[in-house]
Each structure stands twice: as structure tokens, then as C-alpha cells.
Amino acid sequence: MTPLGVTARLRGGQVVLPWGPMGLDSLLGYAIALKHRLPPLVTGLPIPPLPEPLPVAQSPCGRVYLASFSESAMETNETRYANRRFPAREALRLTEMKRVDVSAGPQKSYRIPYTASHLVGDQLTWWCVGDADGIRALLGLIHHVGKRRAIDYGRVARWEVDPVEDPWPGFPVVRAGRPLRPLPLNWPGLTDYARALRVLTPPYYDRTREEPCAVAP
């Protein structure tokens, strides 16, 4: 396990990041789930162990993986819309429905706005202590990051995993006293942080496991 910098070079299109930065450990866990075709997890249920370990080190206390959340900067945003219309034409021909109500209920049409962004330099960067080859192998299975990947947002052109020759104090999860990922409140070296309820290990969408954490202010 060595100090590493991981960069996703995006193809130059847009990415949708409604929940902010992404954890490198969650991406690697997703890649393992993809590789072994694991079924989706259910929020609130116990999380089964992964069939293979993540190629990143855990903290000595075992509470977090030594991997940062993504660092990126928005260059410009655009509002896009997700539309859904009930298949009324097919319902007419293929079902026995008497009525389609598109204004309310299960057949309701919707048009939901979301923000698609261009990132400065078309890249996201993570820091971690891990096994470079193992990380490369898993990230090679991931071709899109962020939300709305099914319609090609966040396409990754290539992944770069490079050694960090001179890691800073607190590497890879604290820099200049500021957390680079949610950390336990008593994490050493934290001086510039805010308190928030966050999840410490993937899957981060399982908010039933939230606890008070130190996050970037």
C-alpha cells in the first residue's frame, strides 16, 4: 500500500453531481459489485461483506478507508430536465385501462430539473493509500461517474493512478487541518472543519448509518 493520486479524465462532456464529491472507496466498491454482479443493497439492512477487499488501506481504528472524496471545480452549469410520460399509446392498444390521468397518481407525467456541469480541466482527483495495480484494475471497469450515467453523463476517458512522492501531513484524508472526506470528530490533525451527519463507509447513500462527522466547512 503506497500513497497514490487518482485522476479521472472526463471525455469533455458534462457530469451530474447532485450529492457533491464522491468517495474513491465507494467507486471501488461499486466496481467490485459490478465484477461479481452483486444485487443492489437495501438501505437500512446489514451490509454483506464484499467478495474481495478494497485495494485501499483502512485507518488503524478501522472506521474509515484512507481514501479522500473527489476534488473538482465547476466551470459552468446547465439546467436539464428529466421527463417521464406514461405510455398512453401502448396502454390504449395493449391494456384494458379505461382512463389515463397524467395530472395525478401513478400515470402522472413529470419534468424534473437537474444540473449538469462542466468541470475545470475535465477532471476529478482523489488521494489514497492503496495498491496501485488493484485500483487500476477495478477503476478500469468504471466508464461513467456521478448521477444519470445511463444517459452518458460523467463519461471517463481514462483513469490515472500515480504515486505521490511527498505526501503531506494527514495524507490522504486531511490537508492543512481540513478534512478531505467525512471523518470521525476525534480524528487527529483536524483544525478547520464543520460538523455534519454523514456516513463513514460505503455505501454512502445508506443514511440510516449517519453519525456526527467532521466535514470540510
Next chain:
Amino acid sequence: MEMRQLRLEIILEALTPIAHHEQTIGNASLFMGRKVRLRDGSFVRVPQLNADALRHQLREAIAYATLDAAGLLHQLRERVAPPTRDAAGIVADGGPCLTEAAARLLFNGGMLTGRGDASAVRLAEWRSLMDALPHLALFGGCVNSQMIPGQIQVGDGMLVCEENRHLVPTWVLDWCAAQGSALDTCRAHLDEEMRVRMDPSRDPAKRRLLAPAARDALERRLAASERAHDEDDAAAREATKSTMLPRTAEVLVPGSLFSWDVTATVYSDLELDALHTALAAFLANASVGGKSGTGHGRLRGVVANRVELARPKVAYEAVDLGALAPRMGETFRAHVQAHADKVRAVLAAVDA
């Protein structure tokens, strides 16, 4: 079969004007566009075929292919009597055969209805669904209070133009160069059409078809309209104006080329064939956007390449769309035909 990740890159060509709009301002419809960063760092809005629309077309194509292979469309065509249901609620013969939930699942990907137990992953049921509806694994969906993540990522149909030069695959540019096709700006591909919905009351021949009372009322309205114009009475003019509706629409001109791709993760030959079936069924009669009733939106696949992704070295393999189409789907069709009863049972009971 091991997990495979592949990307099919296809050049689509517009056979007719494409009317794929994102909004209407007044009477003018504007073409769907996306912000693109150019090499010099500036941003420009470039027309494109929306990935949502293309992904939906693929889903619709494979849904019909599934119904056809399971004998459900055939059953519909031969409807001769009101539908009858057996004890399980499955339509035995004749008549429409889908429930509302089944239609939503097949054509929209379903929804979480809030019914049922969402507190456990029911693996046996999950596998059974994948077995009955192999395309569900590819496209994903919400079914029986479970979210099934999809395995395909469908790209935008990127207009092959000067603004997108740095985004389209190199082989697409090479192909265009080999065809002697120079890239032009996106504005050169856009045209503006004007159409008018006519008012039949303005045509004397059609007025003669009206009943006497209706014709009298119309004549009075026309006279009032002329009077309003003569007297320059804005309110009366508004109240008596015709229903003629001129409007304009931006369209992409026929012959426009689009670089389109589908990235897929597949775990079996059946899933791979389901992907091929969806693509072949879509490309057999490809269309996108609106105004299809007036000859808009027809596309054709010109040339394609398949790229294996989860391999150490990227290798392009040319795909002959025309030659592949008839062979595609054999495994998929055979599977669905063999599981037709299961497909019917799943569709009859599904909550989506």
C-alpha cells in the same frame, strides 16, 4: 460467460428532417441542444439527439420484441372475442393482455409504487425476473418495490460538426474524410421550417359543407371580423380572429450525421443478444423526435464499430449493421419463446 464490457459506436444519418425540440417560444420551436466546451475554452450550444430519447427508443424496441417473441402481440392481432382470464389472472386468449403496471415496466421502466415489502432483497425473485425479461437487466427499472440498476449507458446522438470535432471518436472523423465529407458548423445543419395549420372556415368550398345554422354563425363571425379590422378594434379583432396557426420549427437537415454509442456490461450470451436485439429492432425502423406524421425524424445506421472495454488493449471491430441484423436476436427470441408462460405470469403479477 465472463463479464464483458463493450461499446458499440454507430454513425447515424438523418434520412428526413429531424424535429427534436426542447422548448417552444411563442410559435417557434427550438431544437434540443447541449452546452459544449470548445478547444479554446469557450462554450457554445450545439444541437444533439438527446440520449434520453434514444435510450427510450431502444427500450421500446426491445419491449415490443419481447411481447412479439412471447406471442403476446400475435394474440392481440388475432383478437376475436372479449378477453378471458384464468385463475392466475392471465389472459387466456384474445384481447389486450397487459396490466397497467406491466405496460409501465416494459415501456417506462416501472416505478416504485410504495406497495409491498422493500425491506429485503429478494434474490430468487430478482433472478426470476431477469430470466423472464432478460432486457430488464440491461435497461434496469423499478419492479416489485425493488430498483434494478441498468447495465447500459446510451450516449447522445452527437452531431458530426465542427464544434464537436474534439468529442467524436477519431474513426468517425476518418470515415467522414474517406467519404469526402467535410465538417461544417452546427448552424449550417439547422434549418427553419414554417408550417400553417389551416382554418377550414376560410375556405368557401369547406364552408358549403356546414349545416345552415353553423354556416350562418360563421358568416356573422367573418363579417364581425372584417368590421373589427376596418374599425381597428383590437378587442373585437381578437374575439373574431381565425384559428389559423402559423408556426416555425428548427430542424436538422437530412443527411446530417450523428455519432452515437451504447456502452454495455453483459454477463451472458443472452444479455449480449438482448442488446443486439434492441439495437437491431431500433435501427430497423429508427426514428427520433416529433412530427413523424409529416415525415420527420427518420434515421438509419450507416456504419458501426464495437470496442471491447474491459480488456487491456482497446480493439476496434467493424460491425456490419445490415448483415448482423437478421442474425441478431436468435438467442433472445428462443429464450423468450421458451419462457413465454413465465413472461406472461410475470407481466400479469408485476407491481411497477
